[in-house]
Amino acid sequence: xPVFPDASPMQATAKQxxxxxxxxxxxxxxxxxxxxxYIAGTIESVIHQTVLPQRWVIVSDGSTDRTDAxxxxxxxxxxxxxxxxxxKQGGHDFSAKxxxxxxxxxxxTGRDYSFYxxxxxxxxxxETYFQSILKKFHDxxxxxxxxxxxxxxxNHKPRGRVASMSSVTGAVQCIRRECFPSxxxxxxxxxxxxxxxxxxxxxxxxxxxxxxxxxxxxxxRITGSADAANLKSKxxxxxxxxxxxxxxxxxxxxxxxxxxxxxxFLSGLAIFLGYSFSLFSNPEKLxxxxxxxxxxxxxxxxxxxxxxxxxxxRKGGSV
Numbered sequence: 001x002p003v004f005p006d007a008s009p010m011q012a013t014a015k016q017x018x019x020x021x022x023x024x025x026x027x028x029x030x031x032x033x034x035x036x037x038y039i040a041g042t043i044e045s046v047i048h049q050t051v052l053p054q055r056w057v058i059v060s061d062g063s064t065d066r067t068d069a070x071x072x073x074x075x076x077x078x079x080x081x082x083x084x085x086x087x088k089q090g091g092h093d094f095s096a097k098x099x100x101x102x103x104x105x106x107x108x109t110g111r112d113y114s115f116y117x118x119x120x121x122x123x124x125x126x127e128t129y130f131q132s133i134l135k136k137f138h139d140x141x142x143x144x145x146x147x148x149x150x151x152x153x154x155n156h157k158p159r160g161r162v163a164s165m166s167s168v169t170g171a172v173q174c175i176r177r178e179c180f181p182s183x184x185x186x187x188x189x190x191x192x193x194x195x196x197x198x199x200x201x202x203x204x205x206x207x208x209x210x211x212x213x214x215x216x217x218x219x220x221r222i223t224g225s226a227d228a229a230n231l232k233s234k235x236x237x238x239x240x241x242x243x244x245x246x247x248x249x250x251x252x253x254x255x256x257x258x259x260x261x262x263x264x265f266l267s268g269l270a271i272f273l274g275y276s277f278s279l280f281s282n283p284e285k286l287x288x289x290x291x292x293x294x295x296x297x298x299x300x301x302x303x304x305x306x307x308x309x310x311x312x313x314r315k316g317g318s319v
Contacts, residue, residue: 023134025113026174028056031100032121033088036066038220043074043081045124051131054113056081057104058121061096062088067121082107098194113177118195120171122221123150132215133174144179144207145199147172148215152262165211170195172217179207193240197286200244204294230263231270238274243285245292250299251275 028046032039039058046056058071058081068085075083084107086100101118108116115137117130129148136146147168168174173195179202199209241251251272259268285292 023051023131024115024138025054026051026115026117026130026134027108027111027113028053028117028119029101029104029108030056030058030119030121031061031097031104032058032063032067032071033061033096033100034063034065034067035121036063036070038122039067040070040074041124041220042119042121043071045127045129046119047074047078048127049130050128051134053080053117053130055108055111057107058083059100059104060085061100062086115174115176117172117174118170120219122219123171124218124220125172125216129215129217130174132212136210136212137174137176140208142206142208143210144176144202144205145209146174147211148217149211149213150217150219152219165213166209167199168195168209168211169217171219173198175202176207179205193244193286196240196244200287200291200295203298204291231266234267234270235274235277238271238276239278239283240274240286241271242275242278243283243287245285245287245295246275247296247299248279250303253303 030042035042043058046053058075060068060071060083062085068083071081071083075081084103086103088096115134117133125148133146133148137143145168150169150171175198180198203209238251238255241254246254255268255272255275257268258271259265261267287295
């Protein structure tokens with residue numbers, strides 16, 4: 001059985017130089033595009049983990065800044081890091097990340113590992129993050145996808161991103177290999193949403209998906225601005241929601257909730273406009289008919305639980 005040290009005398013015997021040596025194997029894949037400002041911090045977070053990855057593939061997706069030089073320097077120092085460059089064809093879009101991840105997964109073909117994590121190049125976390133994630137998987141054999149919660153900084157103050165605990169952000173999505181046993185990126189899309197597709201398919205197959213509030217990830221790239229690029233990404237989120245099969249009433253309530261996400265009001269509005277646009281343009285769905293039926297049933301059950309919770313609160317307050 002793997003050792004997951006806590007505050008006990010056994011902790012010292014489970015480590016060599018601060019590294020846990022007998023935990024399950026996991027691998028990381030990162031797609032990076034012009035991340036010279038943040039990637040060193042992400043790499044430093046990983047190399048100081050108490051449980052190191054068996055392999056980490058960093059794919060530069062046609063970067064034009066110093067991302068390549070920084071990643072290469074670390075790869076030369078640490079044997080578990082592999083660097084590769086992918087020449088970009090066309091502009092930078094959501095599909096570029098998916099294609100870069102696909103190239104990264106090819107370097108893992110034939111490797112023996114139990115978990116893999118798709119890790120963004122602009123995050124950081126404490127040294128026990130992956131040790132804690134592996135323990136979560138060990139404690140719950142039905143846990144298929146896990147991760148921490150994202151903290152973003154506004155005016156130098158950390159704020160949690162609006163999110164569901166039954167979902168894991170694509171920036172740090174750790175996946176049990178049994179969910180998707182092939183050595184390939186589970187899904188490719190041209191406007192994003194691959195992390196949601198992975199979650200839906202895992203849930204449909206009986207796996208649990210969960211974010212853990214006790215595990216914190218710092219996201220260093222500012223995403224809460226109201227510039228055109230950020231609002232366009234929110235608009236694309238709305239299109240993706242439609243392509244995933246979200247019911248109209250669920251999407252309306254979701255957008256009402258997302259108005260609390262920066263930029264305030266505009267964030268939820270942009271998502272709703274993207275979804276509304278799709279109602280008329282009817283883009284191709286990302287899921288099969290059975291999977292979309294599953295999504296609609298799951299979302300309506302979530303609405304029902306939320307409504308029942310509000311009624312219980314109201315009833316309790318009137319007593």
